[in-house]
Amino acid sequence: MSAIYPYLLILACPIAMIFMMRGMHGHGAQKAGTHRETGQQSMLEAPNDVDVAALSEQRDRLEARVAELEAQMSRLEWSPEAEPRVQTPV
16 A cells, blocks of 8 residues: 555646646636626737738838848948957957
């Protein structure tokens, strides 16, 4: 009979994890139901056309900024004033 105790101790952790995961899953489902009842929408339920338009605008602005910065970097790299960087030994 005492040989069973080590096995029960080893199994206690996975069994406890299963119950904790079930509890968390139930709690998450209850939260989602609460948001629907109060009229709040989650990000996944938001209208796609509004989000896509805003994200497309933001992407365009970021791409333009990246292009500006890349042009600025290339001008700095090839300018006659730019000295080659030499690392000094420590």
